[in-house]
Amino acid sequence: MSKTVVVVTGIPGVGKSTVLNLATKELIVRGFNVKVFNFGDFMFFTLHSGGLVRSRDEIRRLPIDVQCEAQISAAKEIRREIDSTSDEGKHVFIVDTHAVIKTTSGYWPGLPEDVVKCLRPKAIVIIEADVNEIIARQMRDRSRYRADYADVEILNELLLINRIYAISSATLVNAVVRIIRNKEGQPEKAAQELADLVMVLGNVI
Amino acid sequence: MSKTVVVVTGIPGVGKSTVLNLATKELIVRGFNVKVFNFGDFMFFTLHSGGLVRSRDEIRRLPIDVQCEAQISAAKEIRREIDSTSDEGKHVFIVDTHAVIKTTSGYWPGLPEDVVKCLRPKAIVIIEADVNEIIARQMRDRSRYRADYADVEILNELLLINRIYAISSATLVNAVVRIIRNKEGQPEKAAQELADLVMVLGNVI
Amino acid sequence: MSKTVVVVTGIPGVGKSTVLNLATKELIVRGFNVKVFNFGDFMFFTLHSGGLVRSRDEIRRLPIDVQCEAQISAAKEIRREIDSTSDEGKHVFIVDTHAVIKTTSGYWPGLPEDVVKCLRPKAIVIIEADVNEIIARQMRDRSRYRADYADVEILNELLLINRIYAISSATLVNAVVRIIRNKEGQPEKAAQELADLVMVLGNVI
Numbered sequence: 094m095s096k097t098v099v100v101v102t103g104i105p106g107v108g109k110s111t112v113l114n115l116a117t118k119e120l121i122v123r124g125f126n127v128k129v130f131n132f133g134d135f136m137f138f139t140l141h142s143g144g145l146v147r148s149r150d151e152i153r154r155l156p157i158d159v160q161c162e163a164q165i166s167a168a169k170e171i172r173r174e175i176d177s178t179s180d181e182g183k184h185v186f187i188v189d190t191h192a193v194i195k196t197t198s199g200y201w202p203g204l205p206e207d208v209v210k211c212l213r214p215k216a217i218v219i220i221e222a223d224v225n226e227i228i229a230r231q232m233r234d235r236s237r238y239r240a241d242y243a244d245v246e247i248l249n250e251l252l253l254i255n256r257i258y259a260i261s262s263a264t265l266v267n268a269v270v271r272i273i274r275n276k277e278g279q280p281e282k283a284a285q286e287l288a289d290l291v292m293v294l295g296n297v298i
Numbered sequence: 299m300s301k302t303v304v305v306v307t308g309i310p311g312v313g314k315s316t317v318l319n320l321a322t323k324e325l326i327v328r329g330f331n332v333k334v335f336n337f338g339d340f341m342f343f344t345l346h347s348g349g350l351v352r353s354r355d356e357i358r359r360l361p362i363d364v365q366c367e368a369q370i371s372a373a374k375e376i377r378r379e380i381d382s383t384s385d386e387g388k389h390v391f392i393v394d395t396h397a398v399i400k401t402t403s404g405y406w407p408g409l410p411e412d413v414v415k416c417l418r419p420k421a422i423v424i425i426e427a428d429v430n431e432i433i434a435r436q437m438r439d440r441s442r443y444r445a446d447y448a449d450v451e452i453l454n455e456l457l458l459i460n461r462i463y464a465i466s467s468a469t470l471v472n473a474v475v476r477i478i479r480n481k482e483g484q485p486e487k488a489a490q491e492l493a494d495l496v497m498v499l500g501n502v503i
Numbered sequence: 504m505s506k507t508v509v510v511v512t513g514i515p516g517v518g519k520s521t522v523l524n525l526a527t528k529e530l531i532v533r534g535f536n537v538k539v540f541n542f543g544d545f546m547f548f549t550l551h552s553g554g555l556v557r558s559r560d561e562i563r564r565l566p567i568d569v570q571c572e573a574q575i576s577a578a579k580e581i582r583r584e585i586d587s588t589s590d591e592g593k594h595v596f597i598v599d600t601h602a603v604i605k606t607t608s609g610y611w612p613g614l615p616e617d618v619v620k621c622l623r624p625k626a627i628v629i630i631e632a633d634v635n636e637i638i639a640r641q642m643r644d645r646s647r648y649r650a651d652y653a654d655v656e657i658l659n660e661l662l663l664i665n666r667i668y669a670i671s672s673a674t675l676v677n678a679v680v681r682i683i684r685n686k687e688g689q690p691e692k693a694a695q696e697l698a699d700l701v702m703v704l705g706n707v708i
Contacts, residue, residue: 156704156706157626157703157704158625158706161677164677196679197703198626198679198681198700198703198704199626199628199679199680199681199682199700200673200679200680200681200682201677201679201680202670202673202674202677204674205673205674205676205677206674206676206677207677208677254670254680257667257670257671258670258674261671261673262674264671
């Protein structure tokens with residue numbers, strides 16, 4: 094009946110995974126077939142099978158050309174999976190990715206023109222959180238956020254850059270940009286907001 | 299002799315209509331043939347004749363797909379009117395629209411790639427106003443701004459998002475982005491600025 | 504062996520020329536063939552030989568159409584020189600330009616879609632400096648910065664607008680955006696950062 098593609102982005106430490114897990118459960122309860130594509134996994138698979146990296150952490154240290162090729166391959170593979178899904182029922186495809194990736198070279202677009210035009214999302218969601226909560230989360234789980242550990246000023250810059258990248262990409266595919274705040278201790282509320290958005294986009298309400 | 303297309307945007311409450319009316323009169327005095335296209339009217343006409351909405355307020359509650367189709371239809375219709383205008387005399391076409399629309403789903407681009415490439419404006423004007431003046435204006439005319447009523451923080455976010463969307467669109471068509479401040483009680487000044495811009499763009503001075 | 508195109512931008516007064524000169528020397532020491540294209544020179548050459556301007560200062564006062572044509576001509580000429588360079592050795596092509604140009608009409612994109620897709624840079628570098636240092640530099644050399652002299656508020660706006668334009672352009676060609684701070688008295692540090700970036704982009708390290 095309906096296929097809705099939503100891209101969900103967020104800088105490291107905003108609690109994106111938790112929100113996505115809760116939103117997915119909520120959407121299943123509401124009768125959706127939900128498929129979550131972790132964009133990094135698709136890139137890693139391409140690069141790993143090509144023998145270019147052993148861990149996901151190594152991706153952002155690769156030459157930018159190689160990253161670009163893996164990025165477009167990942168987008169095409171995700172699009173192929175979406176297109177090959179049966180038209181029966183209410184489907185929502187969530188692409189878990191970044192609007193911008195902080196690499197050793199600089200701010201690299203996560204949804205450049207060719208990628209976003211391949212994915213054709215109806216919405217680009219930005220999960221945001223209070224900067225101090227991001228720092229606290231990074232401190233609690235240093236192993237995971239090692240490469241992203243940052244101070245208030247750097248994080249505020251990154252949050253702004255992230256919004257600008259998301260909007261640049263949205264303009265190319267006429268997608269809505271939705272900012273969802275993930276408040277400490279209330280990921281269910283953010284997940285609910287995301288689930289409601291999918292309902293609206295899928296014309297279900 | 300000359301045809302100049304200018305897109306004029308501004309978030310609800312900045313006083314765009316007043317500035318546009320005054321600028322139009324000023325441009326006529328200066329010898330221009332002025333045509334103002336209200337983008338929302340063109341969208342409404344498409345949607346209303348299709349039986350999809352009864353009032354303009356209902357547009358932003360429609361499924362995003364339907365809004366997108368009406369949006370590109372409106373742009374094509376405006377372009378058709380511009381192209382069919384005689385080449386005699388100095389013509390200025392002002393498209394009264396939004397760089398971003400705050401919908402129930404999120405921030406929706408008012409000038410996505412297909413729309414802005416259809417309109418091909420020389421300038422995207424952003425009418426801005428002091429946040430407190432916007433709020434005061436919304437308070438004075440609650441019926442009109444009901445759906446847009448907002449506090450300082452939300453309005454500051456919207457003003458920034460609006461600029462980002464305008465710039466993203468301008469990059470696609472090599473248009474100038476011009477920010478015009480509409481100060482309380484001085485709409486004539488803002489209108490004068492807009493009229494002067496049209497003169498410059500039309501190579502008249 | 505390798506050809507790396509890097510666009511270097513910065514608003515007037517950040518000390519871009521100094522950083523570029525030092526970075527060029529550093530890159531030559533590191534074994535690169537470096538070619539710096541001053542975009543304004545290429546535009547000026549086109550316009551001057553067409554009899555449209557006598558000095559570079561006059562460019563931004565030209566009709567926007569004429570500027571647009573000169574802009575795309577300049578980009579094509581630079582691309583031609585890049586393509587005609589021998590494939591032997593490590594080449595870096597630095598395009599010295601602006602992400603946005605403040606004209607009498609408004610903020611004009613320095614890297615609109617057609618220009619940036621012609622240049623195809625791997626990185627768009629933004630040289631930034633402290634606003635008070637920019638003002639001090641403009642005060643010291645009033646003849647050079649006459650047209651750009653500005654106060655703190657205007658410069659902060661321009662720095663933000665510059666970032667937004669750079670990101671919009673980067674999204675179209677999947678380029679990295681790199682912000683390099685040029686601190687007063689330490690242009691060597693900024694130049695080093697730029698040289699290191701070129702090494703990373705050229706896959707040399």
